[in-house]
Structure formats: structure tokens, C-alpha cells
Amino acid sequence: MMYGRKGYQLVKDFASGEKGLLKPFNSKLFDETIEECEQNHGLIQSLITKMQQEGLDVQNNRNADHYGALVHHLSLTRNKRCLMAYVHNRAEIVRDLAWRVGLVLLELPPDIQEKLTALEKDYFKNHSKAIKSYMGKLGIELNVDMVPPKDPYIKIRVVGDIDQGIMMSDKTTNFTRHSMHFLKRTDAEPYIARNQLTYPPCLIGGKI
Amino acid sequence: MVRIQKVESFYAKLRESATSAGSENPLLIFPSSSDVDSICALKVITHILESDSIQYSCFPVSSFLEIHKYAGPGLCSSSESPVTILLINWGCHRDLKLVLKLGPKARVFVVDSHRPIHLHNLSDYNERVVVLHTDDDERQADLAYDFHVSKLANESYQRGDESDDEEEEEEEDEEEEEEEGDRPSKRRKMDDGVKLFKKLKRDYYKMGTFHGKPSGCLLFELSHFLRKNTNELLWLACVSLTDQFVHERLTDERYQAAVMELEQHINSSGNIDKVTSVTLKDGTKVRAPDCSRISYEEEPRLMLLREWNLFDSMLCSSYIATKLKTWSDNGIKKLKLLLARMGFALIECQQKFPYMNNEVKRKMKQEFDRFLPEYGLNDFYYRSFLRLHGYSSKVSAADVVYGITALLESFLGSGGSSASQQFGEAYDALSLNNLDKLQSGMQQAIKVQRAILRQGSKAITKTGCIRSGRKFRWVKVDDTIDAKYLGYPQALTKFCYFLMDALREKGARMKPILCACASQELGKILVVGVCGKPRLGAVRGNAFGNAFRKAAQESRADYFHELFESSWIVLDASAVNSFMIRLTEKL
Numbered sequence: 001m002m003y004g005r006k007g008y009q010l011v012k013d014f015a016s017g018e019k020g021l022l023k024p025f026n027s028k029l030f031d032e033t034i035e036e037c038e039q040n041h042g043l044i045q046s047l048i049t050k051m052q053q054e055g056l057d058v059q060n061n062r063n064a065d066h067y068g069a070l071v072h073h074l075s076l077t078r079n080k081r082c083l084m085a086y087v088h089n090r091a092e093i094v095r096d097l098a099w100r101v102g103l104v105l106l107e108l109p110p111d112i113q114e115k116l117t118a119l120e121k122d123y124f125k126n127h128s129k130a131i132k133s134y135m136g137k138l139g140i141e142l143n144v145d146m147v148p149p150k151d152p153y154i155k156i157r158v159v160g161d162i163d164q165g166i167m168m169s170d171k172t173t174n175f176t177r178h179s180m181h182f183l184k185r186t187d188a189e190p191y192i193a194r195n196q197l198t199y200p201p202c203l204i205g206g207k208i
Numbered sequence: 209m210v211r212i213q214k215v216e217s218f219y220a221k222l223r224e225s226a227t228s229a230g231s232e233n234p235l236l237i238f239p240s241s242s243d244v245d246s247i248c249a250l251k252v253i254t255h256i257l258e259s260d261s262i263q264y265s266c267f268p269v270s271s272f273l274e275i276h277k278y279a280g281p282g283l284c285s286s287s288e289s290p291v292t293i294l295l296i297n298w299g300c301h302r303d304l305k306l307v308l309k310l311g312p313k314a315r316v317f318v319v320d321s322h323r324p325i326h327l328h329n330l331s332d333y334n335e336r337v338v339v340l341h342t343d344d345d346e347r348q349a350d351l352a353y354d355f356h357v358s359k360l361a362n363e364s365y366q367r368g369d370e371s372d373d374e375e376e377e378e379e380e381d382e383e384e385e386e387e388e389g390d391r392p393s394k395r396r397k398m399d400d401g402v403k404l405f406k407k408l409k410r411d412y413y414k415m416g417t418f419h420g421k422p423s424g425c426l427l428f429e430l431s432h433f434l435r436k437n438t439n440e441l442l443w444l445a446c447v448s449l450t451d452q453f454v455h456e457r458l459t460d461e462r463y464q465a466a467v468m469e470l471e472q473h474i475n476s477s478g479n480i481d482k483v484t485s486v487t488l489k490d491g492t493k494v495r496a497p498d499c500s501r502i503s504y505e506e507e508p509r510l511m512l513l514r515e516w517n518l519f520d521s522m523l524c525s526s527y528i529a530t531k532l533k534t535w536s537d538n539g540i541k542k543l544k545l546l547l548a549r550m551g552f553a554l555i556e557c558q559q560k561f562p563y564m565n566n567e568v569k570r571k572m573k574q575e576f577d578r579f580l581p582e583y584g585l586n587d588f589y590y591r592s593f594l595r596l597h598g599y600s601s602k603v604s605a606a607d608v609v610y611g612i613t614a615l616l617e618s619f620l621g622s623g624g625s626s627a628s629q630q631f632g633e634a635y636d637a638l639s640l641n642n643l644d645k646l647q648s649g650m651q652q653a654i655k656v657q658r659a660i661l662r663q664g665s666k667a668i669t670k671t672g673c674i675r676s677g678r679k680f681r682w683v684k685v686d687d688t689i690d691a692k693y694l695g696y697p698q699a700l701t702k703f704c705y706f707l708m709d710a711l712r713e714k715g716a717r718m719k720p721i722l723c724a725c726a727s728q729e730l731g732k733i734l735v736v737g738v739c740g741k742p743r744l745g746a747v748r749g750n751a752f753g754n755a756f757r758k759a760a761q762e763s764r765a766d767y768f769h770e771l772f773e774s775s776w777i778v779l780d781a782s783a784v785n786s787f788m789i790r791l792t793e794k795l
Contacts, residue, residue, distance in 0.1 A: 174267070178632050181264070
């Protein structure tokens with residue numbers, strides 16, 4: 001067995017996903033890493049008890065058992081770092097979701113909701129609450145697109161079912177599936193984030 | 209007021225109407241989902257609208273009444289808020305005010321290449337309908353009339369809102385009267401003005417249907433005038449024109465004239481002296497990639513050559529297949545012999561085109577020009593447009609038309625993909641970033657063409673398959689598998705042209721042809737009528753339109769004549785025979 005392998009695999013698992021996108025929480029690997037940490041911990045304990053029983057000074061004696069315990073210790077801290085990194089990076093994405101996609105958990109696309117653990121969901125809710133109260137105090141909406149748009153209008157195609165239609169600030173129209181629209185960017189943004197609309201691909205390249 | 213003769217004033221009016229205060233709706237655009245020209249036109253006009261920040265909503269439609277599903281109540285009712293609608297490539301051959309039940313606040317703008325335009329739409333007094341019909345287009349039309357159409361239109365409109373039926377009945381009365389009129393004793397006293405008016409009106413509608421300038425080209429002119437034209441829009445105009453060419457909707461003369469016009473635009477938009485090589489710091493020269501350049505070249509009439517191989521493309525393309533009868537053993541022998549005489553190894557010709565020997569590619573034009581006239585194929589090469597992109601990507605306008613048409617015409621009936629979804633696919637495939645979508649369309653077009661060859665050869669070789677009437681022939685596609693490919697209007701039209709060419713080779717007298725095929729809807733039959741390629745100086749266009757409606761009405765069958773071409777009709781499967789009998793009487 002290679003010490004620290006599980007943690008390494010866990011980090012790899014996260015890094016193999018697309019940047020900024022969540023993969024399902026890998027609880028199997030996560031638990032295995034913790035398991036490995038516990039094994040390391042157990043082994044350190046037994047080595048130290050052994051040295052104490054032999055009447056040796058644990059702090060200063062540099063024998064094989066001492067180095068053995070050290071290796072276990074390093075492996076343990078490394079695994080812990082990996083665990084923290086995994087949770088931390090996911091948390092970053094979760095926070096990002098609140099900023100970019102929307103503040104209400106149940107309005108997130110279902111496929112994203114499925115990928116979150118219960119703890120992450122709580123974290124999302126609390127973060128949203130914090131953002132909301134902060135925005136309430138400031139009186140400014142902070143979660144709109146950070147990059148100022150080149151054009152206040154946007155061209156979209158409806159790909160999902162929007163039963164209730166889009167609330168447009170000054171006009172009304174029929175948002176039936178497969179129809180195309182040129183409308184105010186601010187009206188369309190929340191729906192684009194939820195994958196109900198796409199830009200016609202021609203716009204991405206800036207061409208017709 | 210209502211016929212606008214200049215594209216720029218048409219747009220100015222559209223813009224004014226769309227941005228007028230008090231409108232609750234954005235501009236509603238309804239492009240036809242039946243042809244490629246309408247997608248091109250849509251892309252051009254939306255480019256212009258976007259640069260003017262005019263909001264719009266766009267709903268592809270494939271029949272007249274579909275519009276009510278999307279337009280909301282403002283279209284018909286007398287609500288307060290004005291509605292502005294733009295129809296692309298459909299609508300002008302029917303009385304729009306009547307058919308769409310336009311309310312007083314609704315305003316319909318029409319860009320459509322279908323002719324003749326219904327007189328009521330052209331009338332100066334009908335302010336709810338605005339049709340773009342330029343002077344140039346009227347002068348260059350394939351069918352000419354020598355009277356003042358706007359005067360006629362005004363008169364017709366003032367005489368009240370007669371429905372189409374009444375008009376037709378009137379027409380018949382008129383004919384009887386004329387017969388009687390030969391005997392001077394019985395001539396009734398009749399106002400000369402009224403008589404002349406009726407005669408002109410009858411002449412006007414009796415021309416049959418034909419096509420005017422492609423909408424994509426018209427709107428490109430607009431973008432050019434507004435200095436909003438780009439190379440991308442120019443390419444769309446080329447595709448628009450080629451759409452009419454491929455589906456035989458214009459005369460050779462008009463095609464040539466339009467090609468020359470576009471070639472000038474190509475020259476003046478910097479397509480000629482694009483950088484082809486770059487010199488690096490150390491002096492080495494490197495070939496630069498083409499960055500979406502348009503060129504014009506002589507192209508062979510071989511469909512989808514670049515997606516296929518030379519042998520199969522020759523075997524299946526209507527132009528060669530009907531001459532050499534490539535469906536027979538003898539025909540294949542002839543084809544192989546032709547290739548051998550040109551010095552092309554068969555195995556090379558069966559290689560996918562991109563991997564075919566360069567030697568063959570280079571010598572192709574020269575050899576074809578040398579040998580094909582022997583087979584009576586004199587105009588094998590025609591002027592067309594190519595789009596070059598990157599190092600090797602090269603698509604011809606005709607192949608784009610085949611591919612996009614196949615995408616448009618691959619919707620399935622209920623449950624499958626809808627026509628508007630396919631419109632979206634086709635819309636995407638028409639932009640350069642989506643070459644793989646275009647390629648999938650081209651592959652579909654190859655399947656359609658193979659079905660045309662299979663069914664066409666079957667109809668030609670099996671006696672009794674093509675029934676011949678006094679004025680026209682008709683044929684029914686029974687094969688259920690190939691009906692999946694041919695049961696669409698444009699595919700069936702191509703099939704009709706294939707049969708006409710093949711029949712001409714057999715020495716049969718030229719007659720219009722009708723084709724029936726199971727449509728995508730269960731138990732419904734699609735019938736398409738074709739009168740032959742438009743010729744300069746022809747007396748009439750496609751005369752099936754009126755006859756179809758009358759025959760269907762008389763046979764009392766359930767019919768659907770709301771598609772955008774009046775020579776297309778959908779019937780109940782059981783009604784086809786009685787429809788054909790009535791039709792024989794009509795024509």
C-alpha cells in the first residue's frame with residue numbers, strides 16, 4: 001500500500017472535471033481517505049506506545065520506529081490536506097453558483113442539485129442568505145453579470161419549456177419552444193443560466 | 209402606400225412601425241420553414257434589425273394559419289395596441305387581410321418571392337398590408353404583363369372584399385360571356401371599363417405561379433444600401449440565389465444576371481486579393497489559411513461532390529443520371545466507359561472526394577468539357593459560388609442548398625422532431641461555425657437523392673407506373689421506405705424534375721407532371737405539381753395552383769392547401785383518385 005494514495009485520487013477526481021463545473025460528491029473515495037487517515041493514526045499510536053513500553057524517549061530517539069511514525073504522520077497530514085482541498089474547491093463552486101445562477105436552491109437546475117451533498121446545500125443556503133442580507137443593506141443587486149455587456153440586447157433561442165413565459169420589462173411575447181428572440185439581456189439572463197435558452201451559436205463567434 | 213418599390217423605404221416603414229410607441233409586442237417575424245431562401249433572408253434582416261436595436265420575436269411557420277398560434281390576440285381583434293408583423297417568403301399570393309383576419313391595428317410587412325402577388329395586397333388603399341415589390345423585380349420577372357398592375361390592384365380592392373372563390377366564379381362567368389360575345393346580336397351592353405378590368409384581372413391570375421427575385425438577395429441589397437453588409441451576408445445572398453437555381457425557380461437568363469451582380473459585390477468586398485502567403489521573419493513563406501473568402505467559379509452539375517465520391521455523384525446527380533440512364537446495366541457501362549475514356553481509374557473515382565487523386569481533380573474540367581458534349585451534356589459547368597474557409601474547407605453554394613433543404617425537410621410527424629425544430633437546426637448549419645451540422649444535412653441529402661434515383665428509375669422502367677392524361681402526367685410513390693425521404697414538398701419537386709428529364713430523354717412529349725407521396729402525417733398524401741423549368745418569354749408559370757383548390761373543393765375531400773406554394777396540396781389518402789379525376793377535368 002502506498003501511503004497518501006487515496007487523498008491523491010480524491011484530488012485527481014476533482015481536477016479531472018471541467019473547470020467550474022461540479023461532479024457528484026465522491027463520498028466513497030472521501031470515506032476511504034478518512035479511513036486511510038484513521039489507519040495512519042492507529043499505526044502512529046501503536047508505534048509510540050511500543051517505544052514507550054521499551055522505555056525510550058519518544059521525542060529524541062531516532063530509531064526505526066521513530067521514522068516509521070513520522071512517515072505515517074506525514075501521510076496523515078497529506079491526506080488531510082487533500083480532503084480539505086476537495087471540500088474547499090467544491091465550496092468555491094457552490095458559492096459561485098449562488099452568485100452566477102441564482103440564490104434559491106430549488107431554482108437551480110435539477111442536475112446541479114443532485115450533485116450537492118446535504119452539507120453543501122446548507123452551505124449554499126447560508127451563503128445565499130448572507131448575500132441577500134448584504135445586498136439588502138446596500139440596496140444594490142450584486143449578483144448580475146460582472147462583465148458589462150457589449151450590447152444591451154441579446155439574441156436567444158428557446159430550447160426548454162418555459163410555461164409562464166419570460167417577464168419582459170416592457171413587452172410581451174410568446175416564448176414557445178424553438179422560437180428565437182432578440183430582447184433585453186437583463187430579461188433573458190436568468191433563463192440562460194438555467195439552460196432554458198441558448199444563444200444561437202452564430203452569436204458566440206460574433207457573426208451572423 | 210402598400211406596394212413599396214424600394215427596399216430602403218420598405219425598411220424605413222417597417223422600422224417606424226415596429227418602434228412606434230404603445231406597442232406591447234416586439235416585432236413578430238414569421239419566416240417560412242419551407243425553403244433555404246427564407247432562412248438566408250431572415251439572417252440578413254435580423255442582422256440589420258439587431259444593429260438598429262429593434263427587439264423582435266421569430267417563429268418559423270410552414271402553413272398560413274399557424275401564425276395565429278403565436279401572434280396572440282392583437283392580430284385579429286380590435287385591441288388598442290398595434291401589432292407589426294413581418295412575413296418572410298410566404299403570404300403574398302393570398303389576400304392576407306382576409307386570410308389572416310387582420311384587425312385594424314395590425315400591420316403586415318411582406319418580403320416574398322412568390323408570384324403573382326394577390327392584387328388586394330398591392331392596393332394603395334389596403335394599409336394593413338405592405339408588400340415589397342421592386343420595380344427592377346417587376347421588369348425582370350420571368351413572366352411579363354403589359355399593364356399597370358397597381359391601378360388594377362386599386363380597382364380590385366375598391367370593388368370590395370371578394371373572396372377567392374367569388375373571383376374564380378367570376379372568372380368562369382366571364383369566359384361564358386366572352387363566348388356569347390362573339391355573336392354581336394347577343395352582346396350585352398357592358399361598361400367597357402369593367403370589362404377590361406375583368407379581363408386584365410383574369411389574365412393576371414391566369415399567369416400561374418412563378419417566382420421573383422430571391423428574398424435573401426433583396427434584403428442583401430438593403431444591407432448594402434444601409435452599409436451594413438458583410439461578407440457573411442453576401443454569402444447568404446449567394447445561397448439564396450442558388451436555392452432558386454437548384455429548385456428550378458428561375459430562368460437561366462435571370463440566374464446569369466443575378467450571378468453577375470453578386471460577382472461584382474464579391475469583387476468589391478475584398479475577396480480577390482486576400483493574403484495567401486505570409487513571410488516569416490527569417491524569410492520563409494508560409495501559406496496563410498483562407499479566412500472565409502467567397503469565390504466564384506465554374507462548378508460541375510454534380511451534387512454534393514465534395515461530400516461524396518465522383519462515381520456515385522455522377523451516378524445519382526439528376527443531370528447525368530437521366531442522360532446516361534445510370535439505373536440500368538447499360539447506363540453503368542456507359543458511365544464506366546466515360547470515366548475510362550477520360551483516363552480516370554475507376555478506383556480513384558470511387559475514393560471519397562477529398563482523398564481522390566489530385567491529378568484527376570485537376571484534369572476533371574478539361575476532360576468533362578471534352579467528352580460530355582458527345583452525350584448531349586453541353587452545359588455541365590455553370591457559374592456558381594464557393595466558400596473557402598481555413599486551409600482546406602471548401603463548400604459550394606449548391607451543396608449548402610442541398611444540405612440545408614435536407615435538414616429542413618427531415619421533420620417527422622407527430623412525436624418526432626417538429627418543423628420549427630428542424631428550422632433551428634438548419635439555421636445553425638448555415639453559419640460557418642457549424643460545419644458538422646451542415647455535413648449531416650448533406651449526408652441526408654445524399655439519401656434523398658438515392659431515393660429519387662431508385663423511385664425514378666422504377667417509375668420510368670415499369671410501364672403503367674406513370675399515368676398520362678391529356679394535359680399532364682401523374683405518378684404515385686408507393687414505396688413506404690422511400691416515402692420517408694420523398695414525402696416532403698421540395699424533395700418531391702426534385703423527384704418530379706428528375707422524371708421530366710428522364711421522360712424527355714425517352715422522347716416523350718413534355719407535359720406538366722404531378723407526384724403523389726405519403727406525407728409525414730399518417731393517412732395523408734402530399735401532391736406536388738411541376739410545370740417544367742421556367743423559360744424566358746413563357747406564357748404562363750405553374751398553373752396547378754388554382755386547379756388544385758377547385759378540384760379539391762369539388763371532390764369534397766378533406767384537404768389542406770395552406771402550404772406556401774399553391775402547387776402543393778395535402779389530401780386524405782382515400783381522396784386522391786377522385787381528386788385526380790376532377791383535376792383532369794379542370795386542366
